[in-house]
Amino acid sequence: xxxxxxxxxxxxxxxxxxxxxxxxxxxxxxxxxxxxxxxxxxxxxxxxxxxxxxxx
Amino acid sequence: xxxxxxxxxxxxxxxxxxxxxxxxxxxxxxxxxxxxxxxxxxxxxxxxxxxxxxxxxxxxxxxxxxxxxxxxxxxxxxxxxxxxxxxxxxxxxxxxxxxxxxxxxxxxxxxxxxxxxxxxxxxxxxxxxxxxxxxxxxxxxxxxxxxxxxxxxxxxxxxxxxxxxxxxxxxxxxxxxxxxxxxxxxxxxxxxxxxxxxxxxxxxxxxxxxxxxxxxxxxxxxxxxxxxxxxxxxxxxxxxxxxxxxxxxxxxxxxxxxxxxxxxxxxxxxxxxxxxxxxxxxxxxxxxxxxxxxxxxxxxxxxxxxxxxxxxxxxxxxxxxxxxxxxxxxxxxxxxxxxxxxxxxxxxxxxxxxxxxxxxxxxxxxxxxxxxxxxxxxxxxxxxxxxxxxxxxxxxxxxxxxxxxxxxxxxxxxxxxxxxxxxxxxxxxxxxxxxxxxxxxxxxxxxxxxxxxxxxxxxxxxxx
Numbered sequence: 001x002x003x004x005x006x007x008x009x010x011x012x013x014x015x016x017x018x019x020x021x022x023x024x025x026x027x028x029x030x031x032x033x034x035x036x037x038x039x040x041x042x043x044x045x046x047x048x049x050x051x052x053x054x055x056x
Numbered sequence: 057x058x059x060x061x062x063x064x065x066x067x068x069x070x071x072x073x074x075x076x077x078x079x080x081x082x083x084x085x086x087x088x089x090x091x092x093x094x095x096x097x098x099x100x101x102x103x104x105x106x107x108x109x110x111x112x113x114x115x116x117x118x119x120x121x122x123x124x125x126x127x128x129x130x131x132x133x134x135x136x137x138x139x140x141x142x143x144x145x146x147x148x149x150x151x152x153x154x155x156x157x158x159x160x161x162x163x164x165x166x167x168x169x170x171x172x173x174x175x176x177x178x179x180x181x182x183x184x185x186x187x188x189x190x191x192x193x194x195x196x197x198x199x200x201x202x203x204x205x206x207x208x209x210x211x212x213x214x215x216x217x218x219x220x221x222x223x224x225x226x227x228x229x230x231x232x233x234x235x236x237x238x239x240x241x242x243x244x245x246x247x248x249x250x251x252x253x254x255x256x257x258x259x260x261x262x263x264x265x266x267x268x269x270x271x272x273x274x275x276x277x278x279x280x281x282x283x284x285x286x287x288x289x290x291x292x293x294x295x296x297x298x299x300x301x302x303x304x305x306x307x308x309x310x311x312x313x314x315x316x317x318x319x320x321x322x323x324x325x326x327x328x329x330x331x332x333x334x335x336x337x338x339x340x341x342x343x344x345x346x347x348x349x350x351x352x353x354x355x356x357x358x359x360x361x362x363x364x365x366x367x368x369x370x371x372x373x374x375x376x377x378x379x380x381x382x383x384x385x386x387x388x389x390x391x392x393x394x395x396x397x398x399x400x401x402x403x404x405x406x407x408x409x410x411x412x413x414x415x416x417x418x419x420x421x422x423x424x425x426x427x428x429x430x431x432x433x434x435x436x437x438x439x440x441x442x443x444x445x446x447x448x449x450x451x452x453x454x455x456x457x458x459x460x461x462x463x464x465x466x467x468x469x470x471x472x473x474x475x476x477x478x479x480x481x482x483x484x485x486x487x488x489x490x491x492x493x494x495x496x497x498x499x500x501x502x503x504x505x506x507x508x509x510x511x512x513x514x515x516x517x518x519x520x
Contacts, residue, residue, distance in 0.1 A: 005400045005401065009378060009400045013400075020394060020397070025401035026401075029402060031360065032364065032402075032409050032410055033406065035363075044416065049414040052496070053251065053497075
């Protein structure tokens with residue numbers, strides 16, 4: 001994960017900045033993955049939100 | 057000039073009756089902006105010459121019986137992220153300090169068509185990325201109620217300028233509370249509309265899934281008048297809803313009898329100190345006295361909602377800013393850059409999961425907190441307005457910044473409309489307020505309830 005910013009994103013972070021960002025992102029990644037495992041249906045996709053807004 | 061103390065609707069109506077001219081009002085607004093600027097730093101750009109020309113033109117049109125619309129001749133100013141063709145729009149940043157767009161934001165075009173006078177651009181947090189108004193490049197904007205305190209951000213100049221009685225209203229943007237924070241902290245009324253209700257064409261993007269454009273003004277009636285002008289479909293913003301725009305102001309009948317208002321205590325009240333809880337209870341009592349029914353409702357998993365909101369905001373923000381994060385790192389303040397950088401560390405699968413979960417999470421939110429009720433009553437900023445020192449130095453900075461948006465940022469993920477309404481003062485004599493939240497496209501109900509409340513209270517009339 002530590003090499004993502006430099007190698008995939010092309011953004012060179014200092015060691016301290018990288019550690020800070022990873023410390024934020026790691027638990028968030030875990031929480032979203034667990035929520036998706038528990039709640040996301042096979043057919044769910046982002047367009048469902050527009051349908052939610054427009055339902056009466 | 058005494059007229060600057062009027063609400064926007066009163067000023068517009070006074071202009072229509074010929075009680076004063078647009079040149080009078082606009083000149084007074086410019087003078088007031090210049091007077092308060094050294095103390096509150098709310099101004100990014102003053103367009104004095106253009107504004108006075110427009111005001112003269114508005115007065116001529118009025119004499120010819122050709123008033124353009126409901127805002128004819130009223131001086132306004134807006135957050136410095138709405139593009140104005142040929143003008144510098146710096147977005148509170150060093151990176152865009154020379155940016156001159158070749159288009160004008162749809163919402164500004166609509167205000168212009170309704171006769172409003174744009175006197176300039178108002179200060180803001182760097183790239184709209186702070187709930188306090190923090191800005192290292194141009195100095196922090198300050199709260200006109202006490203200049204040691206933050207005005208709330210990111211639409212900080214909008215909050216400060218309207219509260220200081222320099223302009224009658226202002227457009228801001230709200231990605232995680234950026235209209236409602238300054239509304240609460242400056243004693244104003246601010247509306248974050250339903251996601252997609254107002255066009256974002258020509259507004260600087262931060263997070264295209266969450267960004268909303270809306271008004272900050274003194275009263276709910278003022279917000280209703282602005283909303284009627286700016287809301288609606290826009291061919292330049294394909295995400296803007298074609299849902300018909302109600303006649304918001306005509307619906308302000310003062311009647312909330314039978315309106316069911318939900319109160320969600322868990323999570324939202326956790327950080328609320330007693331003096332703010334007292335104000336919130338008083339606001340509920342006022343609404344109850346008008347015939348509204350108050351009922352307790354449940355609270356969904358707000359930690360999850362806030363987490364999902366964070367993923368959308370930081371990934372979309374980091375995507376927009378990635379090239380500059382690589383090439384102009386030193387041109388961001390540390391506080392702002394460090395809030396974008398986690399967005400570089402979320403896989404596409406997590407981001408799409410956050411988007412794909414949005415509909416079911418939003419439905420669950422509505423089914424939980426709005427089950428059997430018409431609107432939800434929540435704290436706005438749940439802590440006393442911090443000082444600039446408290447939000448920039450010391451061990452509690454992150455916690456303070458996080459708590460400012462505690463009751464707001466999740467609402468951007470679920471996309472619901474929310475209006476911030478002043479409700480009195482905290483223990484330091486700084487403004488505090490509450491939010492009313494509704495189902496999608498129920499801005500008319502929120503405005504009606506807020507207006508009814510403001511008919512029996514006078515917090516919105518208090519001035520610094």
